[in-house]
Amino acid sequence: MKSKLLAFALAAGLAISAASAQTLTVATAGDQNMVxxxxxxxxxxxxxxxxxxxxxxxxxxxxxxGSQKIYEKLDAQKKAGAAKVDFDVIxxxxxxxxxxxxxxxxxxxxxRIATGTLVTRETADNSLGANxxxxxxxxxxxxxxxxxxxxxxxxxxxxxxxxxxxxxxxPKKFGYNGxxxxxxxxxxxxxxxxxxxxxxxxxxxxxxDAATKANWDKALGDLKAFNTNVVITPGNAGTLDMLNxxxxxxxxxxxxxxxxxxxxxxxxxxxxxxxVSPGMPGQPMYYAVPAKAAEAKLAEKFIALAxxxxxxxxxxxxxxxxxxxxxxxNLQGKLSEGDWKKLFTDITPEDLAKNGKPFPIAPxxxxxxxxxxxxxxx
Amino acid sequence: xxxxKIGLLLLLPALLMVLVLFLFPxxxxxxxxxxxxxxxxxxxxxxxxxSLYSTDMMFTLFITLTASVLVCLCSLVLSGLMGLSESRFxxxxxxxLYRWPLFIPFIVAAQCMRTFLAKNGLMNNSFVALGLYxxxxxxxxxxxxxxxxxxxxxxxxxVTLMLAGAVASLDxxxxxxxxxxxxxxxxxxxEIIIPQVMPVLMVGLILSFVTMMSVLxxxxxxxxxxxxxxxxxxxxxxNSYGDYPTANALGVISYCMxxxxxxxxxxxxxxxxxxxxx
Numbered sequence: 001m002k003s004k005l006l007a008f009a010l011a012a013g014l015a016i017s018a019a020s021a022q023t024l025t026v027a028t029a030g031d032q033n034m035v036x037x038x039x040x041x042x043x044x045x046x047x048x049x050x051x052x053x054x055x056x057x058x059x060x061x062x063x064x065x066g067s068q069k070i071y072e073k074l075d076a077q078k079k080a081g082a083a084k085v086d087f088d089v090i091x092x093x094x095x096x097x098x099x100x101x102x103x104x105x106x107x108x109x110x111x112r113i114a115t116g117t118l119v120t121r122e123t124a125d126n127s128l129g130a131n132x133x134x135x136x137x138x139x140x141x142x143x144x145x146x147x148x149x150x151x152x153x154x155x156x157x158x159x160x161x162x163x164x165x166x167x168x169x170x171p172k173k174f175g176y177n178g179x180x181x182x183x184x185x186x187x188x189x190x191x192x193x194x195x196x197x198x199x200x201x202x203x204x205x206x207x208x209d210a211a212t213k214a215n216w217d218k219a220l221g222d223l224k225a226f227n228t229n230v231v232i233t234p235g236n237a238g239t240l241d242m243l244n245x246x247x248x249x250x251x252x253x254x255x256x257x258x259x260x261x262x263x264x265x266x267x268x269x270x271x272x273x274x275x276v277s278p279g280m281p282g283q284p285m286y287y288a289v290p291a292k293a294a295e296a297k298l299a300e301k302f303i304a305l306a307x308x309x310x311x312x313x314x315x316x317x318x319x320x321x322x323x324x325x326x327x328x329x330n331l332q333g334k335l336s337e338g339d340w341k342k343l344f345t346d347i348t349p350e351d352l353a354k355n356g357k358p359f360p361i362a363p364x365x366x367x368x369x370x371x372x373x374x375x376x377x378x
Numbered sequence: 379x380x381x382x383k384i385g386l387l388l389l390l391p392a393l394l395m396v397l398v399l400f401l402f403p404x405x406x407x408x409x410x411x412x413x414x415x416x417x418x419x420x421x422x423x424x425x426x427x428x429s430l431y432s433t434d435m436m437f438t439l440f441i442t443l444t445a446s447v448l449v450c451l452c453s454l455v456l457s458g459l460m461g462l463s464e465s466r467f468x469x470x471x472x473x474x475l476y477r478w479p480l481f482i483p484f485i486v487a488a489q490c491m492r493t494f495l496a497k498n499g500l501m502n503n504s505f506v507a508l509g510l511y512x513x514x515x516x517x518x519x520x521x522x523x524x525x526x527x528x529x530x531x532x533x534x535x536x537v538t539l540m541l542a543g544a545v546a547s548l549d550x551x552x553x554x555x556x557x558x559x560x561x562x563x564x565x566x567x568x569e570i571i572i573p574q575v576m577p578v579l580m581v582g583l584i585l586s587f588v589t590m591m592s593v594l595x596x597x598x599x600x601x602x603x604x605x606x607x608x609x610x611x612x613x614x615x616x617n618s619y620g621d622y623p624t625a626n627a628l629g630v631i632s633y634c635m636x637x638x639x640x641x642x643x644x645x646x647x648x649x650x651x652x653x654x655x656x
Contacts (some may be wrong), residue, residue, distance in 0.1 A: 065617035072620055180603035181612045231518075232602025247497040247518060373430045377604040 027058045027073075028091035029066025030285060031182065031236055033257060033320065035059035038091075041315050046302055058087075062182040062236060065098035074105045074290050084294040089287060089302055094123070095184070095362050097286045098130025107289040108134040113300050116308040118326040123284050129206050129285065129361030137307050140322035143255045143282035143356050144187035145273045145347060147240070148317035152249040159277045160195040164222070166250075168228050175231035175239055175248035180371055182236035183283070186369065188252040189376075190359055191280040193219050193368050201276065203360035213367040220375040227376060243267060247260060252280070255347065259321035273346035279357035284325060296322050309334050317343060411626035420558035423627035430611075430624075435631060437605040441522060442635075444591045446583050447530035452530060453582070457575075458567045461545035462553070473542075480535045483594040484528075491528045492599055495519035524600040525607070529590050537582035538591075544578040545571060577650075580643050588636050608632050 028034045043055035060069040070090050077085045100106050102191035110116040125133035157163040167174045177185035194200045196219035222229040233239040244267050261267045289299045312324045414420045494500045502516035556566050597607040615625040
């Protein structure tokens with residue numbers, strides 16, 4: 001009798017909690033700042049506008065590995081024939097967005113939300129060579145650059161070639177995180193191969209030719225020699241940390257993380273950024289809604305809020321120092337001149353247009369990473 | 379029911395656990411390491427693992443073996459001191475101190491070492507403050523040395539715990555007789571104690587070798603990613619590429635390394651038992 005009562009009470013409790021609260025699960029790849037953005041800023045704002053809704057942010061880890069975990073979960077649930085999947089909104093890197101879209105794991109939601117027309121940039125439709133039109137909204141764009149301590153580095157390198165020279169003259173003063181500890185190191189390596197491997201245009205636009213990687217042997221060999229004079233740091237944040245402690249004087253970083261750390265006083269004030277030629281990669285992160293999301297309508301509402309000009313201005317640009325995901329002209333009047341200019345303190349819009357590059361298309365990208373493991377790290 | 383049957387019945391749950399939670403997954407990962415997508419026998423995953431991570435394989439062996447040797451030396455010194463020293467104060471304080479690292483998880487130890495061993499970390503800063511060298515000549519230990527230091531710090535107490543117990547349970551009369559006949563403490567240690575506690579020492583070292591082979595947090599946090607231990611490579615293959623076959627191949631290679639050590643030990647045991655009937 002007692003156990004029956006207990007079961008009844010439990011069932012009633014469950015029914016009540018299901019009726020009174022909707023939970024929106026947002027899974028995000030990337031560093032801790034991505035989780036913080038959802039948990040501390042966007043989530044509470046959405047909960048306030050939609051009483052009874054609870055936003056749960058799940059961080060799946062930095063780099064492509066974070067996106068890979070989201071993919072594996074969705075893929076496994078699809079293969080198991082699940083009626084509803086566990087994530088409602090996902091935030092993924094470019095490489096995985098293409099895979100997700102081509103394997104029909106995503107919902108084509110963009111034309112259904114009001115902010116869908118606010119983005120015209122190429123990356124909203126084309127993700128490293130894969131067509132993702134309609135499936136994604138860019139959350140923000142970010143860019144990698146070389147951070148350096150202006151007190152310690154007087155002859156700032158302007159290009160990869162000059163950087164290689166500088167490192168030879170100043171051994172163990174440059175540090176990056178290899179390719180296993182986050183995307184800033186991946187971006188540095190990808191920029192190196194694009195700079196020295198020849199035919200940069202083909203890497204960015206395709207078509208893919210499996211024989212191309214044979215031309216990179218010299219570039220990768222040089223990178224191996226270069227690595228003997230650098231420090232390998234434990235991650236994106238690890239590089240910034242070592243810059244802060246003065247253990248290295250220079251290293252590739254994400255621009256947004258750099259400005260955030262500067263604003264929090266976690267870096268010396270004399271740190272500066274340089275976007276070296278012929279260019280370093282940047283990327284957007286994408287908002288997407290998985291196919292069969294349990295709260296698909298709510299998810300669309302969430303992304304519409306996240307990509308509204310107000311949130312893009314206040315949250316993305318002002319608080320987290322990212323470049324906006326939607327077209328910049330939509331932010332006019334939402335931001336003070338000062339807040340907008342802050343994004344371009346060290347890297348001017350002209351630098352960005354000239355040296356801000358996309359990552360290579362996915363198959364070349366994979367070849368570069370495997371080539372690095374085979375010929376540089378091993 | 380006979381006693382034998384009851385014994386078997388009692389053993390069954392444990393046996394099932396081993397079967398379901400260890401042997402079954404082991405079989406699956408072995409199978410995945412040796413077959414391609416169609417299920418045909420192949421060595422391609424091993425060839426790939428070799429072409430990407432041969433340096434890391436040597437690195438892993440070097441780190442774990444070096445750390446094991448150092449753990450061996452440190453735990454011998456510690457248990458010897460605790461067993462033979464005549465200073466009660468020393469013995470008591472050693473006994474109180476040496477177990478601490480046992481209660482600290484690897485990941486916490488790694489985090490502590492990160493701040494301790496860094497270029498501007500506690501260790502270098504202390505030496506600089508003592509005037510031993512200039513700040514500019516301080517070096518960071520956050521590389522292979524950091525991994526070894528963390529492993530030795532973490533595993534020495536474990537082996538010492540086993541060893542000190544073995545030393546304490548030895549027949550004191552033999553040690554005292556040797557001391558009375560004028561043998562130094564070092565000689566007593568080397569000629570009387572070590573041969574008798576050798577089996578315990580070996581078990582302790584093999585267990586800590588296997589533990590060190592499986593630690594992911596320490597190489598990830600203490601050192602950069604190249605070269606690194608096989609655990610990090612396995613995690614990377616799975617997390618970044620969903621590449622389970624290569625990760626499984628790396629797992630099989632780790633198994634081989636540990637079974638090699640276990641085999642040496644077993645062979646030694648068999649020989650010893652053959653010489654002295656139980």
